Amino acid sequence: MTPATTESKADLQSGFASALESLRKYTLIAIVAWTLMIAGIFTWTIYDQRNREFATALGVARAYFQKDQSVRQWGATQGGVYVKISEHTQPNPHLKNLPHRDVTTDADQKLTLMNPAYMIRQINERFSRMHNDYIHITSLNPLHDENEPDDWERSILKTFTKESDEFAQIVGFRGQPSLRMMRPMVTKQRCLKCHEQHGYKVGDIRGGVSIAIPMAPYRRDSSEQLLLIGTTHGGIWVCGLLGIGFYTRRARRHLEDRQQSIQSLAKANSYNRSVIGALGEGLLGFDAMGRLTFLNPAAVHLLGWKEHELLGKSIHGFIHYLKDNGEPCREDECPMLGVLHSGESHSSRDDQFMNRDRIALPISYIATPLFEQTRVVGGVVAFQDISEQKQSLQRIEYLAHHDSLTDLPNRVAFLEAVDNALANARRYGHGLALLFLDLDNFGVINDSAGHTTGDELLRQVAKRLRHEIRQPDLVARQGGDEFLILMVPVIKEKEKEDITRQLALNATGLAQRVLDVMHDPFLVEGSTYYIKASIGISLFPEDANDRVELLKNADAAMYTAKGDGRDTYALYAGDLAQRIQHRHMLETGLNQALIKQEFRLVYQPIVDLNDGKILAVEALLRLRSATLGDVSPVEFIPVAEECGLILPIGRWVLQTACRQMAQWFGMGMELRVAVNLSTLQLQREDLESSVLQALEDAQIPASMLVLEITEGATLHASPVVIERLQRLHDLGIGLSLDDFGTGYSSLSRLKNLPVDTLKIDKSFVDGVVTEQDDEQIVLTTIELAKNLNKRALAEGIESREQWQCLLRNGCQRGQGYFFSRPVEAVVIEELVRNGGHWNQIPS
Known part of the structure; x- marks a missing residue:
């Protein structure tokens, strides 16, 4: 949608909203005006009704007053009225000066003259009792107590000045609202007969007539009328609101219809632009x-x-x-x-x-x-x-020929480069070198420190390799921890005669530089790691004629380097194929040995160097294969570690050793057994459960078992692995550090390892008598063990001189052929029953 269309739509919406807002405003004004009008009329009606109440009550009061005045005038005109003297009607003392106040009729009936005021007062009192009204004749100078004015009457009497004065208002009287009216009484000529003696003259105001009319009856009638009027007005108001609502709804519908028409026209106008804009x-x-x-x-x-x-x-x-x-x-x-x-x-x-x-x-x-x-x-x-x-296409093309982790060319790109290099080599008559590099023990670091650390190490390795090669050489990642290097010789014309020798020298020189640069420690997130490599070298055309054979031979040479102790390189030799075939046969034989149960355990005594008493035994693995015959552990254990079979083999060794301990324990022989753990076993999360399950199945105490780990296996042990070992140690399981002195353990790492025993490697024991350096290393290790509150154990003791030298230097425990070769379990049983000393072991 274009900005113009958006603005037009916004204008339409704004106009419609404005119209609706105006409609709401005028509707609200109409409702308010209608409500105010009805409320005003009703308020005026209430006001008028109140006035009518007042006027009606005032009319009644005036009528009472006129009645009072008429009676007075009539009585004054007649000269008074004679009534029979009785207990309630006594002669008026104020008329005593009149000679004819009292008279006697012919019937001897005594009568007394009753003046109009007295007569009116009695009439009013009777009338008030009958009708609940109040008529009171009062004066500022009353002749009787009955004529004493109240406060309201007194205040009004003081305001009268003429006969026409009148005062009326609604006030509270006798506990209810009442209309009180008061008119003055003016002295007339006819009044002097009775009042002249009190000092009144014609025209004097001698008092007033006070009338009180209760308003309740009038208001009751008025309320009924107001209820009817209010109901009527409410109905009219509701009808008016309904009319306003009806009009508003019609007006809104009209606006909506108009808006819908406008929007339809706008949609018709902007349809094409809307489609295009979408x-x-x-x-x-x-x-x-x-x-x-x-x-x-x-x-x-x-x-x-x-x-x-x-x-x-x-x-x-x-x-x-x-x-x-x-x-x-x-x-x-x-x-x-x-x-x-x-x-x-x-x-x-x-x-x-x-x-x-x-x-x-x-x-x-x-x-x-x-x-x-x-x-x-x-x-x-x-x-x-x-x-x-x-x-994306460029990225796909790049990723198709490069490793995403290291940014090195991948195997596909490398093989293409090899094909091109081989074509050029055949054309121009020069050779090629292919180097196959495999990182030693990288899997251990990757499993222990985590794949993130492993990936970073591979990136750093790639960076170092890239730095060591020159153009037009090529380095690539084969996959995993394997790298490939293609070396193309740059040889002058005069050097073509010695091309093979020069190519081999250049290839081995590059291999050595790569090995040297790998010796520098790798730093990842504050942790230091050491990685070594094994490199195989294959030459064209001496070792191979095509890329498949060239790569296969370099791979074979790499395994030769691993077999030579790793951290080295090897050139392809003709017998490598036979060795590779033998390795494959050995790997197959190991699988078959697990299935056919061709593995067995032998036990070598660990003795007290002071008295020769056997303290424990070390379980050692042996293989007698139906197809391969007797295979040395030095030969088959590295292969088992490389192909992963060491894990099931290690579980079998642990379970078998525990069962043998249980058997000995049942025979009364409390003999501890040391079992070797491989590096892969150490990194496994299920190590604890495997050990505990073996102990539980054999029903033996944990203190009977000793686990031996190599110093090299602890180099890259993560904190998780150390904690795992600590938990096993806390259960009472013994831990020994095997081959001590051959690795790169720091004292701080050694201090944190939960081991009980440091096993001095055989390479140092061999020279302890003849080599001063070896003797010093052994002595230092023994002292170190003592200072760390650990035991030192020498392995590989093969002569009396070695035994005596070790004992002289403070070593208390040892094992080796001098005491006993590894023997079957029954031999150990016989030895223990006969006293358990090494000098009783048959040779």
Whole structure:
């Protein structure tokens, strides 16, 4: 989708949202206005109703007042009313000055004159009791206590100035809201008859009439009316809201229909651009003059130009002006614009466009002409960036011929180079040398330190090898820990006569340089590792005529170097094939020996050098094969380690030795047995479980077993391996360090190893009598063992002089042919039963 389409869609959405917002606003205004109007009318109705209540009560009060005044006027006009004197009606003392206050009728009935005020008061009291109203005649100067004003009446009386004064208000009276009204009583001429004697003159305000009307009855009627009115107004308000909602919904539907129509039109207008914009490929449009008319977003992204920067510009002048090979091309040679003249599509799988930064962009494209009836009016170019594809192809090509770990050429590339070198050697009459390098004990490091460390070591080895070779030699990784080196001689014309000798010298010189550079320690993540190598060398045409034979012979020579003690090189010799065949036969024989149970154990006593008492025995493996005969452990154990058979063989040795200990233990012979562990066994995670299972199956205590490990096996032992040995040692299993002095163990590593015994290697014992250096090494080892609270044990003692020298230097334990060769278990049993001394062992 183009920015213009996006902006147009955004404008439509914005307009619709604005219209909806206005509709919401006006709807809210209408609701508020309608609510305020209904509330105002209802409030005014309540106010009017309250006024009506007040007016009605005031009318009643005024009527009471007029009644009071009418009765007074009537009584005054008549001159009073005579009533019978009784207990409740006594002669009025205020009228005593009137001569005719009291009269006697012809019937001898005594009557007394009752003035209007007294008569009205009694009438009002009776009326108040009947109707719960209150009518009280009061004055600031009352003649009777009954006429004493209350606080409200007193305050009102003080405000009266004329007869027309009136005061009315709703106040709390006798615990309920009441309308209280008060009107003044003005002295008339007719009133002087009774009141002149009190100092009143005509026109004087002599008091007032106070009336209290309870509002409860009026408010009750008013509340019923207000409830009806409120219900009516509420219904009108709800109807109004429904009307507003109905109108709002119709208006919203109208807006939505209008918006949908607008969007449909917008979609119809932008459909083509939307489809084009959704394409992952770049699209360019140009007219019949080759000028750009549109770019889709993908084209804008790939080329870096903005659409308005290219519109109207020449597609050839700005984007496509180079040939496939990078050379400039004229506009009339531009194949893309050629579709305007040919009327046919044109495609290219590998071309280039220039981006905004004038950097060539690898692309593939197809240019298609656009027609208006039969006339070409322009064209469309669909293109895609093939940079990643080209890089991937280059990467695939590279990986097909290089090792991904070391970046060295791989076996495929190496064999191709060998074929080319052989062709040149045959053509120009010179030779070749192929070196086959295998890292010694690399598998041990890889298993113990982890594959990450192993990979880094291989990279460092590759770096050192690359540094040692010269052009046009080639070094490659064969796979695993094997490397190949192709050596092409650079020999002058006069040296061609001695080409073979010179080639062999150069090859052995390179092999020695490689071995020397491998002696330097390797540092990986703060840890130091030592790696040695074995190198086999095969020459063309002396040793082989083709690459297969050349590679096979170099491999055979490498095994010769391994057989010679490793860390060396060997040239191919004719009898190597026989030795390689023998090795394969030996490997096959080892597999058969496991199946046919042709292995057996013999035991060599370990004695106390002081008195010759047998302290323990070492279990040693022997092989008597039906096909190979008796095979020396020196011959078959290295082969077993290389092919991995040492693991099942080692388990068999451990289980067999434990069963023999159990048998001896049942016979009352508590004889410890030392079992050798190979380097591969030491690195295995299941070592602990294998040892514990063997002890459990044999039902013997762990303290009866001693495990022997070589010093070389501990060189690259990881902390995990050390912890594994420590756990075995904590169980009571003895640990001995075999061949001590032949490796590169540091004192710090030795201190951390959980071993009980240091076994002095036979190579030092052999010279302990004749060689001062060997004697010093043996003495140092014995002292070191004492200082580390460990035992020293000498192996390979073959003479009385060696025994006495070792004893003299403080060594307490030893083993060797001088005491006994390895013997069968029954011989050990007989010896122990006869006292258990070495000098009783048969030779």
